[in-house]
Amino acid sequence: MVEIKNLSKYYGRNLAVKGISFDIQDHEILGFLGPNGAGKSTTMNMIAGYLPSSNGTVTINGFDITEQASEAKKCIGYLPEIPPVYPDMRVEEYLLFVAGLKGVPRAERKKQVQSSMQRLHIEDMHRRLIRNLSKGYKQRVGFAQALLGDPKILILDEPTVGLDPTQVMEVRNLILELKQDHSIIFSSHILAEVSAVCERVVIINKGEIIAIDTIDNLERNLTADTVLHLTAEGDKDKISRLLKDIQGVSSVSDIKELGENRCSYQIELKNESVRNEIISVLLNNQCSIVEMHLAQLNLEQVFLKLIQEKKKSSLEQLIDETKQDNPYHQED
Amino acid sequence: MFSLYKKEMQSYFFSPFAYVLIALFMLIFSFAFVTSIASIDSNVLKFSFPGIFYDNFFFFIFIIPILTMRSFADERRGNTEVLLLTSPLSVGKIVMAKFLAVLTVFAIMMLATLFFPIYICCIGKIMWSSLICAYLGFFLWGMVCIAIGMLLSSLTGNAIISAILGEIIMEGTLLVDQIGGSALVNAYPYLNSAISWISMQRRFVYFSQGMFRLEDLIFFLSATAVVICWNIIAIEKRRWSHS
Structure with a gap:
């Protein structure tokens, strides 16, 4: 289980993530939605332990990501936005390296690499140099890497980017299959994908959570x-x-x-x-x-509505503040 | 940690990179060797291996920044840094694994040059104490330079810039000795002693004379440790202020 409490991130003076809190239960797929630049990748990087947070805590299976980094990171499989692959390595060689890096015992490495290659349908590519693979295959190699070490929590940052429609379906099915023994955080800006895979979604905009609920509830409540x-x-x-x-x-x-x-x-x-x-x-x-x-709104309409409401309320807030700051302001 | 070390070694030896650098190192050493033999006085058939190192530091040290330039810069450029930093390995272990890999390549370079003393040994006499100390001294010096090169690679994030900066800084360490010998510095005994304390070339002179001083060993080891720690801190700092 993952618990995120009051997580904030400053880039210089710019507050990119503003004190967000949510949790991910065991065997749950949580969708992470937001427009570009909303703070999705920053939050995911903080959960995975790549970026330290400016404030707040991330607890993974009871281990704090900054205090007990090594134990916490053993429970995580992370696929960043750009798959972290070495172009000069062969697929199998790369996966064996990552298995070693994650501390998988030598005897089990080969078996785990084989099974993750099978799951992502890249067995035929095992001898190919990663630099010669297409974008979709690179993405799948990156995904296979996240599964090594049998982590309980998977953090997938836009895992279907660059895949063709059949591959997208395959990856979606794989995510649903993985749900049986993993908790998954899955970010995307393709709403159809999120509604097809996730039970619960977190909608984030400008570093703030604007909604956390099941898709059904969101659609119903906002309708x-x-x-x-x-x-x-x-x-x-x-x-x-x-x-x-x-x-x-x-x-x-x-x-x-x-x-x-x-x-x-x-x-x-x-x-x-x-x-x-x-x-x-x-x-x-x-x-x-x-x-x-x-009438019921679909997730796409819910998303737009939430973001528009947020914009409207922040505009109203700005107008109020301007009025307060300017004592000579006269109402028309 | 061993997995990362192994991967680094593979990245050097599964590409022409390490072979080209080792060949270049051997080429410089062979030229120096041939010129040393050619300049022997006709009546005393004697020349020194430490002298070869001493006279050609400028060229030897040139190779080290090229060896280290990719170590962290490539990880940053290829976004594979995320993979390392989200793995259960600590930053310290990541830096150490990479450092040991480069050090191994450097050691292999030096072992390759042993061909010349062994050849001389077959046809003449060799002062082993002086030779072993010279190799050890050069290895220790190289260790400090590797640590500096890796720090630059991590700080700049660009292989070419880190190599150029590395060349400048490493040639600068050679200049320290020249400055120490200048009349201006000699006029101030304290400054002179401070400069000679940090001059690595002067410390190498002791090694080349077959003298193994604990003080020099500690100097090289601690300088390496300081630069490695600096590298670890630099990486952590970048993570904290990432933008």
């Missing part, structure tokens, strides 16, 4: 859960008027014509309980309902 999508057959204006007359409906918008006599509507409700009333009103007026569902 304007009072927005209803309706497709119905009947006169557009009549339906629109009928809907607006129902108490509990605040607005009807985004009316699209889908075909002969069929339109879709977006209805904002004050509460969900008016759904039945909508159905009965429409049916009583000889309008047939084709489809009706509560």
Whole structure:
């Protein structure tokens, strides 16, 4: 298990990561999401022990990453953003070296290297010089390296970058397979990937956590859960008027014509309980309902919404601060 | 730690790098050897191996920064530093493994030049005490230079710049002796004694005369230790202030 408490990182005077805290349970895949420059890689580097934190602690299986670095690092397999491979080495030779570096006993090295090469489907490449491999293969060699030493925790910084769609699927399946005996932190800016693999996500922006939750919860909570999508057959204006007359409906918008006599509507409700009333009103007026569902945002929309909300609130904060700083400021 | 040492050795010997440098070292030594024999006085058939080292320090030391320039700079450039620093090895062990690998290559270079004394031994007489001490002295001097070269490679992060800076600093250590001998410095006895204390060339003179002084051994070992510690601190410092 990994515990991150109040982790901060200063680059000179610039605060890149601002006191973030979260944990990763055993056998869990945690997604780490954020736009470019949000502090994802810095945080991952701190968890892996490459960069020391300016403040806060990272505890890995009970070992502090700075105090008991060696024990903590033995529990970690790390794949950084750029795979750390030596171009002049052959694939198998490189993996044997990393196994030795991680303190795998000599007798087990060959076996572990073979099994990690099998998992990443790079056995055919074992004699090839790394410099001659394609980007995708280099990435897989980097991934294979992270699995050596059988670490309990895997930190994967954008592991599918540079892979073709089939390889992406393979890596996703591998991550799901690895979940059985590892805890995984997985960063990406491809949201579809995160929602396909992770149960829980941490969304980070400008060094701050803006949400930690399961994907389902995030999608549900942030959905304007009072927005209803309706497709119905009947006169557009009549339906629109009928809907607006129902108490509990605040607005009807985004009316699209889908075909002969069929339109879709977006209805904002004050509460969900008016759904039945909508159905009965429409049916009583000889309008047939084709489809009706509560609108739900996907992870991509959730992500954008969270980031936009954050931007808006920081802008408001800035305006407030400016007003306070300027006593001569007059409200218009 | 042994894995890293082995990998470093492979990176030197599985490429032409070490062979070219060893060949260059042998070439310089052979030239010096031939010129020493050619300049022997006709009636006294005598020349000194320590003298070869002493006269050609300028060229020998030239090779060391080239040997050390890649040690940390390549790791930084290729992003493989992350792999080493996130492994269970401590920074101290990483630096030591790399240092020992370069030192081994240097030792192999020196062993290659033993061909000449052994050849002389077959056809003439050799003063073994002086020869062994000269080799030991040169090895110790090389050890300090390797530590300095590695520090520069780690500080600059660029192989070419570290090699150029290394050449300047190492030739500078030779200049210390010249400065020590100047009239200006001789006028101040304290300054003179301070300079002669840090001059590695003067310490080598004792070795070349077949004198093994504990003081010199401690000087070279402690200078190496200080530079290695500096390197460890430099790497740690860079991690802390990484940007």
